[in-house]
Amino acid sequence: GENVEQHPSTLSVQEGDSAVIKCTYSDSASNYFPWYKQELGKGPQLIIDIRSNVGEKKDQRIAVTLNKTAKHFSLHITETQPEDSAVYFCAANPFSARQLTFGSGTQLTVLP
């Protein structure tokens, strides 16, 4: 089955700086890679995703990059703001499978 590893487990940045979270996956058949943000007391919220036919996707201050050869993908947040503080999860799954395999999460803290 798929195995997803996520690093770092905690990350602190100054407001305005960039944050990068990295994930690796094991199953070369995986082709869907979503990122979720979970704020305290809430469920995970899908913030961006990427499919294996593209290498990069951007949505305002967030971007995701995918390197299929190396089997890793990353979340980039630019111009961080205090409201970006949350736990971020990456996930992967083969297109035909229903099961998302999640990383263990990154606690991001943006310091004012």
Next chain:
Amino acid sequence: ETGVTQTPRHLVMGMTNKKSLKCEQHLGHNAMYWYKQSAKKPLELMFVYSLEERVENNSVPSRFSPECPNSSHLFLHLHTLQPEDSALYLCASSHEMMSSYEQYFGPGTRLTVT
């Protein structure tokens, strides 16, 4: 009300109790999921229902019993739980006919077993 809702938001139960968690989705989706989220662990998929039929059960103990009466509602019936079952239980939904498996989560039920 929009999105995925879950009730109750918090639940404390003894090991001999029987309780149920409820999930409702208002997104027109046809697949629903139960996940368990424990501290410092990745989300664990427990059950998947597609078109109201259970399609996956990831070796979950029988003290957890799911029910999906229609595509909008999902229940998780709990009985004789153990303290290690204390966790955040998340419900999610998706539309399997679309070309992706984007899952949308509810806020979760924080369960404490005493």
